[in-house]
Amino acid sequence: MNMVLLGNLSLAAAFAASLLAMMLLLTGLMRNDLRCIESGRRFLAGVAVFTSMAALALSRLFMTDAFQVEYVASYSDRALPLFYKATSFWAGQKGSLLFWAWVLSLYIALVTWNTRRETRQKNTPYIYLVLAAILGFFLLLLNTVSSPFTLLSFTPPDGQGLNPMLQNPGMIFHPPTLFLGYIGFTIPFAYAVAAMISGRLDPGWLRKTRRWNILSWIFLTIGIILGGQWAYVELGWGGFWAWDPVENASFIPWLVSTAFIHTAIIQERRNIMRVWNMALIVLTFLTCIFGTYLVRSGVLQSVHDFGATGLGGFFLVFLLVTGIGSTILIAESYSQLRTRHSLESLLSRESTFLFNNVILLAIAFSTLFGTVFPLISEMVTGRKLTVGEPFFNQVNTPLFLLLLLLTGLCPLIGWRRASADNLKKNFLFPATLAIAGAMVLFGTGVREFYPLAAFSLALFVSATILGEFAAGARARKRLTGENLLVALPRVLWKLRRRYGGYVVHFGMVLMVIGITGATAFKQEKEATLQRGEAMTIGDYRLRYTDFRSFQDRNRTVYAATLDVTRQGRPAGRMTTERRYYINAEQPTTEVSLRISAREDLYLTMPTIGSNNEITIRAAINPLLVWGWVGGGLMVLGGIMAIIPSRRRRPTP
Amino acid sequence: MTPAIIRYGLIFALVLSLQAGTASALTRTEVEKHLICSACPGEALNIDRCSGGDSMRAEIDRRLARGQDLQTILDFFVGQFGEDILTVPPRKGFNLVAWAAPFVILLIGLAVATIFIHRWNAAGRRETSGRDRPGAPPDPALRRRVEEELDRMEDAT
Numbered sequence: 001m002n003m004v005l006l007g008n009l010s011l012a013a014a015f016a017a018s019l020l021a022m023m024l025l026l027t028g029l030m031r032n033d034l035r036c037i038e039s040g041r042r043f044l045a046g047v048a049v050f051t052s053m054a055a056l057a058l059s060r061l062f063m064t065d066a067f068q069v070e071y072v073a074s075y076s077d078r079a080l081p082l083f084y085k086a087t088s089f090w091a092g093q094k095g096s097l098l099f100w101a102w103v104l105s106l107y108i109a110l111v112t113w114n115t116r117r118e119t120r121q122k123n124t125p126y127i128y129l130v131l132a133a134i135l136g137f138f139l140l141l142l143n144t145v146s147s148p149f150t151l152l153s154f155t156p157p158d159g160q161g162l163n164p165m166l167q168n169p170g171m172i173f174h175p176p177t178l179f180l181g182y183i184g185f186t187i188p189f190a191y192a193v194a195a196m197i198s199g200r201l202d203p204g205w206l207r208k209t210r211r212w213n214i215l216s217w218i219f220l221t222i223g224i225i226l227g228g229q230w231a232y233v234e235l236g237w238g239g240f241w242a243w244d245p246v247e248n249a250s251f252i253p254w255l256v257s258t259a260f261i262h263t264a265i266i267q268e269r270r271n272i273m274r275v276w277n278m279a280l281i282v283l284t285f286l287t288c289i290f291g292t293y294l295v296r297s298g299v300l301q302s303v304h305d306f307g308a309t310g311l312g313g314f315f316l317v318f319l320l321v322t323g324i325g326s327t328i329l330i331a332e333s334y335s336q337l338r339t340r341h342s343l344e345s346l347l348s349r350e351s352t353f354l355f356n357n358v359i360l361l362a363i364a365f366s367t368l369f370g371t372v373f374p375l376i377s378e379m380v381t382g383r384k385l386t387v388g389e390p391f392f393n394q395v396n397t398p399l400f401l402l403l404l405l406l407t408g409l410c411p412l413i414g415w416r417r418a419s420a421d422n423l424k425k426n427f428l429f430p431a432t433l434a435i436a437g438a439m440v441l442f443g444t445g446v447r448e449f450y451p452l453a454a455f456s457l458a459l460f461v462s463a464t465i466l467g468e469f470a471a472g473a474r475a476r477k478r479l480t481g482e483n484l485l486v487a488l489p490r491v492l493w494k495l496r497r498r499y500g501g502y503v504v505h506f507g508m509v510l511m512v513i514g515i516t517g518a519t520a521f522k523q524e525k526e527a528t529l530q531r532g533e534a535m536t537i538g539d540y541r542l543r544y545t546d547f548r549s550f551q552d553r554n555r556t557v558y559a560a561t562l563d564v565t566r567q568g569r570p571a572g573r574m575t576t577e578r579r580y581y582i583n584a585e586q587p588t589t590e591v592s593l594r595i596s597a598r599e600d601l602y603l604t605m606p607t608i609g610s611n612n613e614i615t616i617r618a619a620i621n622p623l624l625v626w627g628w629v630g631g632g633l634m635v636l637g638g639i640m641a642i643i644p645s646r647r648r649r650p651t652p
Numbered sequence: 653m654t655p656a657i658i659r660y661g662l663i664f665a666l667v668l669s670l671q672a673g674t675a676s677a678l679t680r681t682e683v684e685k686h687l688i689c690s691a692c693p694g695e696a697l698n699i700d701r702c703s704g705g706d707s708m709r710a711e712i713d714r715r716l717a718r719g720q721d722l723q724t725i726l727d728f729f730v731g732q733f734g735e736d737i738l739t740v741p742p743r744k745g746f747n748l749v750a751w752a753a754p755f756v757i758l759l760i761g762l763a764v765a766t767i768f769i770h771r772w773n774a775a776g777r778r779e780t781s782g783r784d785r786p787g788a789p790p791d792p793a794l795r796r797r798v799e800e801e802l803d804r805m806e807d808a809t
Contacts, residue, residue: 237701238698242698242699272772342772342775342779344776345773346773359758366757370754377741388685388696390685391741391750395754399758523679526713589701606701
């Protein structure tokens with residue numbers, strides 16, 4: 001079967017189905033005709049069938065080396081391993097866009113299934129309508145300016161191949177997980193807009209979208225962590241986060257959605273902050289689209305080589321229409337959204353959540369402002385500056401420390417009202433531990449303010465979280481008489497929504513420890529070695545023992561082996577490589593890593609001399625592994641928080 | 653349990669301090685982070701790996717070997733290539749907006765949040781006093797039941 005034809009027809013059918021769905025839904029709403037709304041729902045769900053067919057067609061084209069297709073020829077070649085051929089699907093922007101539309105249509109199909117008995121409700125048709133419009137936008141782009149099925153005027157004998165940097169498992173899963181996050185926030189956005197249009201502004205929309213929010217947040221977190229991991233193990237510059245515009249584009253929605261997840265809890269409990277939450281979910285969606293605009297427009301220079309794709313204008317228009325439309329809706333719904341807020345005390349968990357929101361949004365703002373400042377500067381002064389890593393580190397570090405402090409304070413302060421006695425009792429142990437830790441660190445040579453503050457606050461937050469865990473286990477022990485070791489996992493499972501949140505916070509603490517260790521106490525050294533020579537870094541001695549070259553599938557590999565000793569004792573052997581890929585102009589450096597709980601030993605080989613003498617760049621990144629463990633815990637905590645509870649049967 | 657936690661906390665702090673004991677002097681990467689590659693506009697030197705960047709890296713190494721500090725090395729490159737070579741906008745002129753804006757926004761946000769919390773708290777006090785005025789002081793047993801109910805609600809989330 002002709003896969004190009006199938007792909008094109010499927011995309012056209014998907015777009016037609018989304019348009020038809022919109023028309024039917026609008027007609028149904030205007031005539032108050034349930035049959036039209038039901039038909040619209042079915043057409044909307046049906047889009048997923050066509051987008052799935054288009055996705056299958058593109059996959060098949062990659063697997064069969066169909067180089068007459070421009071997109072396949074640009075991102076694959078015959079020598080590319082099968083796994084990477086399959087995942088080249090989203091290596092470029094056209095495939096990414098199809099992936100986006102495909103996943104969004106699947107999400108929408110799930111929503112239409114879950115709400116199949118709710119079509120009579122006033123807000124449901126509007127949810128469908130918003131979703132159909134957003135999906136229609138992506139399908140319009142795919143059918144007009146960004147089709148992955150465009151044919152070349154000739155069939156090249158081989159493709160240009162996949163960028164070697166992208167031939168890494170971390171990079172393979174990094175874009176789709178980020179997309180899953182971005183796309184997921186479309187659902188709560190649609191519910192929020194539908195609530196405002198229909199006037200059904202009770203917290204029902206929040207409850208129904210809670211899992212979508214957290215699931216999208218989890219995917220965004222995984223995507224960001226995988227991106228950092230990829231940069232660390234693949235790019236060879238020894239870092240994991242460079243505050244590049246495209247990295248920032250993923251971090252900003254993460255910050256805003258984190259703020260939203262926190263205040264959504266307050267609305268669920270107290271039905272307050274309704275305007276604020278509406279604004280936050282709109283902002284989350286807009287920042288997701290803004291990130292996509294940044295990546296696709298080429299307005300900012302980035303290490304992510306997407307360049308100007310011609311889609312920037314479309315995304316800008318979409319962003320403006322969505323932004324202005326949402327703002328008008330919030331303004332019009334303001335009087336209905338506004339509630340009588342009352343707090344029993346100045347010091348309550350509600351107030352700490354609000355301050356936490358302010359800090360998260362301030363970090364989001366500083367990241368956004370720093371990212372676009374080169375454009376602003378060019379407009380005002382005519383000079384296009386570059387705003388890089390040190391700027392973001394200097395501006396955001398104090399804000400992150402404030403956030404960390406609040407993360408520790410929050411569990412100590414009860415909902416509604418914190419009594420002075422309670423606060424004193426809860427505060428004493430963590431504060432003492434943090435101060436003692438700071439004194440020990442200071443006494444043993446840590447004199448810089450930021451590392452000292454970060455480690456002390458990490459101790460403070462850990463103590464408050466451990467205190468919460470211990471209190472929960474003790475309470476269960478009192479109730480059930482269970483052993484503490486039995487009571488702890490049971491209470492964690494029973495109250496997993498609450499403790500999932502604490503696990504996320506503890507993950508964040510570990511991440512702070514890892515990042516602080518690896519940035520404040522990093523050591524590095526570069527040396528050129530002849531075979532048999534050695535270099536030292538920290539406690540390590542690295543002796544260059546072997547050099548070999550060989551052909552491995554689509555690349556020629558030059559590998560140097562070094563024997564490692566630590567404090568005089570053998571500590572294994574490390575091999576670092578330079579790879580020359582077919583179809584790639586630049587060689588890549590393959591990082592060699594020796595990971596321990598204490599530190600990472602990180603080796604790369606920037607150059608190889610004519611007599612096989614090698615230049616080794618070595619770095620010691622203390623405590624970094626805890627950052628990755630922390631990232632894993634953040635994801636685990638998020639998953640804990642969305643596992644549904646078994647519904648209680650009503651007692652007769 | 654508490655002394656044990658303190659003990660482990662102190663051990664942890666000690667481990668961190670041992671790491672900290674190896675805190676390094678100015679490294680080439682630290683300097684690279686502040687500079688753009690002269691051959692690849694927009695790309696920070698610590699990420700760039702082109703030959704144009706290599707000559708800058710060699711210059712940094714030479715200056716680090718002479719014991720120069722970060723600012724002296726950066727001043728040298730600014731003299732060579734102008735301020736556009738920096739990844740950190742100098743704190744002067746219009747650039748001050750970039751440095752100040754995040755903190756101004758933070759202060760405004762904190763001020764607004766504080767005002768809102770005060771207003772909500774005042775409304776809460778009014779509601780409480782409004783409820784309390786007509787009748788006798790709340791029954792202690794009833795208050796205890798309400799507190800217990802609130803505790804249970806908190807446990808459920």
